[in-house]
Amino acid sequence: MPFTAIDFLQALAAGILVGGAYALMCIGLGIIFGAMRVINFAQGDFLMLGMYAAFYLTTGFGVLAFLGPYGGPIVAAFLAGPLVFGFGWVLHRFIVSRVTGAGVAQIEGAGAYGQILVTLGLSLILQNGGLIVFGSTPTGIRTPLSRSSWEIGDVLLNQARVVSFIVAVLLAGAMYLFLSRTRLGKGLRAAADNPQAAIYMGIDVDRAHRLAWSIGVGITAIAGGLIATSQTFQPYVGFDFVIVMYAGVVLGGLGSNFGAFCGGLLIGIVQQTSTLILPYQLQNTAIFVVFLLIIFLRPQGMFGRLSERI
Amino acid sequence: MRTRAESNRQRWAILAFAVAILLLSFAVLKSAYYQLVLTQVLLWAVLSLAWNVLSGYSGYFSFGHAAFWGLGAYTVALGMMYFDLTPWISIPLCSVVGGAAGAIIGYPTFRLRGHYFALAMLAYPLATLCVFQWLGYQELTLPMKRDAPLLYMQFADPRLYVVLALGLLVLALLITLWVENSRFGMSLLAIKQNEPAAEAAGIDTWRWKMLALMLSGAIAAVAGGLYAVLLLVVTPETVFGMLVSAQALILALFGGVGSLWGPVIGAMVLVPLAEGLNAELGDVLPGIQGVVYGVAIIVIILCAPEGVYWRVLDYLARHRPTRRVQPIPAAALPSNIAPLPRPPPARGGNLLVLRDIGISFGGLRALDGIDLIVPEGGLYGIIGPNGAGKTTLFNIINGFLSPDRGAITFSDAPITNLRPSQVCRRGIGRTFQVVRAFSRMTVLENVIVGAFAGEPDDASARRMALSALDRVGLSAQAGTIAGGLTTRELRLMELARALASHPRLLLLDETLAGLSHDDLGGILAVIRQLHDDGMTVLIIEHTMQAMVRLVDHFTVLDHGRLIAEGRPEDVVRDDSVIEAYLGRKWVDRVASPAK
Secondary structure, eight states, X not given: OOSOHHHHHHHHHHHHHHHHHHHXXXXXXXHHHHHHOOOOTTXXXXXXXXXXXXXXXXXXXXXXXXXXXXXXXXXXXXXXXXXXXXXXXXXXXXXXXXXXXXXXXXXXXXXXXXXXXXXXXXXXHXXXXXXXXXOSSOBOOOOGGGGOEEEETTEEEEHHHHHHXXXXXXXXXXXXXXXXXXXXHHHHHHHHHOHHHHHHTTOOHHHHHHHHHHHHHHHHHHHXXXXXXXXXBOGGGHHHHHHHHHHHHHHHOTTOHHHHHHHHHHHHHHHHHHHHHSXXXXXXXXXXXXXXXXXXXXXXXXTOOOOSOO | OOOHHHHHHHHHHHHHHHHHHHHIIIIIOOSHHHHHHHHHHHHHHHHHHXXXXXXXXXXXXXXXXXXXXXXXXXXXXXXXXXXXXXXXXXXXXXXXXXXXXXXXXXXXXXXXXXXXHHHHHHHHHHHHHHHHHHTTOSOEEOOOOSSOTTTTTOOSSTHHHHHHHHHHHHHHHHHHHHHHTSHHHHHHHHHHHOHHHHHHTTOOHHHXXXXXXXXXXXXXXXXXXXXXXXXXXXXXXXHHSHHHHHHHHHHXXXXXXXXXXXXXXXXXXXXXXXXXXXXXXXXXXXXXXXXXXXXXXXHHHHHOTTOHHHHHHHHHHHTSOOOOOOOOOGGGSXXXXXXXXXXXXXXXXXXXXXXXXXXXXXXXXXXXEEEEEEETTOEEXXXXXXXXXXXXXXXXXXTSSOOSEEEEEETTEEOTTOOHHHHHHHTEEEOOSSOOOOTTSBHHHHHHHHHTTTOSSHHHHHHHHHHHHHHHTOGGGTTSBGGGOOHHHHHHHHHHHHHTTOOSEEEEESTTTTOOHHHHHHHHHHHHHHHHTTOEEEEEESOXXXXXXXXXXXXXXXXXXXXXXXXXXXXXXXXXXXXXXXXXXXXXXXXXTTX
């Protein structure tokens, strides 16, 4: 074996820790897909927006400097959520809603591609607009946690990643409760299951979609803010995560939030442990391979139902 | 499918376009920079046309055409660096590389449909990008060959690149035109509009999709190869990046998807716009190109989702006297259907034999132990209440489903696990419970798709289709778009499509459903006429009255089992049949009608 047991445990721990943030962004994507049956190409770019929002709140403008180097980044990540939520709401209201929703749900063929193409356009605009606004120099949110680790046995745990893992898991749990317990969350799920029936039951499907879309991108932005504390980023970073997210959501099963969580976690583990046997540059290739294998072998994922429409 | 005159007109249009580009390059554009932009316009148009061959016609959207483009670029760059291979050889070689990549990608990926296919295609160029980075080909610069520039396509005069790119574009346009005008393009269009129906009508959907992807990959790779020569520097991000894939589809969608000129229009408008803005503002606004493409795709999807070409065409059509569909002269019609090219079996022999067919879906036994024999020339009916398994039985016979057990022979040859298109080619035509039309094609084109199965030559397929339409009495509607037909006409068109493949057995799935009394009579007459001409027919219905008068043998299914068979007048008195249809109470009432 070319690696030791400690190496493996170290990679596994790293995988679980990044997997927490991955799981959170997968839930964000999963909510959108689950409710709207929309493949959102731009999801990674909302993640990027979340990173930059957190960055400017802490380091750039220093609004949250008074919270200190420990609390500031976490609070900033949370604040990135509502900011991107609002931005997503506007985008849905004026652009996305015109190619999705109950009216368009039945159209097959080119109509079904309308939404995916619009999100592709959004993605191009956000990426390249980001390049114009933020510049191409990679940045990161430096906290004292980023550079220090806890030691458990021989395994090192990066403190920033541990904190973001815990926050991500708590937030994921809160999302789960929101979707399953509250009236609003139940309405979202009804609109997802059968838009027609939901309309007849008096649910405003278009509004439900807008809410799902905005919550989805907001959650993903928070995940971005959390990740930003432990890695550098630039405006094109979103694309690296789109495949991570899709692989996670498809692995968990489209339409299942619990599945999305587990899928994201697993993808984190795959990505980190793959570096044991593959060169570092190929860690994303490993995710592509897993992604393709799931699509071919078990398109319904671990917890999903096979859906004809996708 | 275009007529000959129309496709000749298109050839002249291509020639005129080529002359115009040459004039532009040699007489108008003065600076080398504009020549470079023009060359790029032409190359992106080729990539977009390549994308269009697959995605425009077959409807399988690819988000990963950068894979082919990039492989082409790297083939040329690596060939020149390591083997001193001249682009004059390596660029044609790119077509082999691209075609092979298409085959390798298509083989697993065509098991997927719709968005799954699109997502999977997205992964290929991005995975390849990582691999090329890992291999250490971060930035390849093509070596300068000052001693033999012509041999290595390193021209001092930029207009020569325009000529080369134009040659490639003309080639791509001619290939597209050929695809459009042959059964290749028709089959792809049929796949786009209704893949199961295309398969059931005898179109080998797998083969055409694979060919389309291979052809598309080959063209895209050749364009990518020339692109490498033009820019002299190849990096993984610029040739495998998302922007390449996005550009391929955005240009085509902007110009008009599934059209010959759409991708060219898209490239002529958007590439100079993006390039020009990049040159003017690139220092201040570094990502302006991507923004242009992003805005373009959103605007086009929101305002004119069919693209510029189709929008203009529709506009012109509205402001011109409507073009009448040419009536087909009666003299052109063959008087009767061409004789079947198969050896005629002994009349009265068994044509279709089902032995112990069974299939389950999860825990549901949809069919259980079905035996059925249909003799040559028979007119057999299958009846049964909803959910009895009638359509499932048809799906098993024509190959949509594989039975869990049992065997099917047709004309003494086993057909149990054949694909629907193969079953159709063996001589089994079918119609569907809910009509599956290629709704954006004309009635004639719908039927021509069916005729491809039995006719090796496109012209004879057309004649065959006309004759099939004549046989069902739908000749007058030949030029109508199928989406605008009435239920009766749709049923007849589907029947003609099935007939056009020279079937010996017709499977008719609730052909009579949803028809008014008058329409019913017309279709019954057509079926009887077919039967009198020697056609074997197996028909599903659940209305008894029409069937009792039509068929000469009944098979009754209930809950997946065969509960009765025999002559219609006997079967309708069978207790188990009455019970299945009406319940136990009615059996008693029929038994003692005196009360």
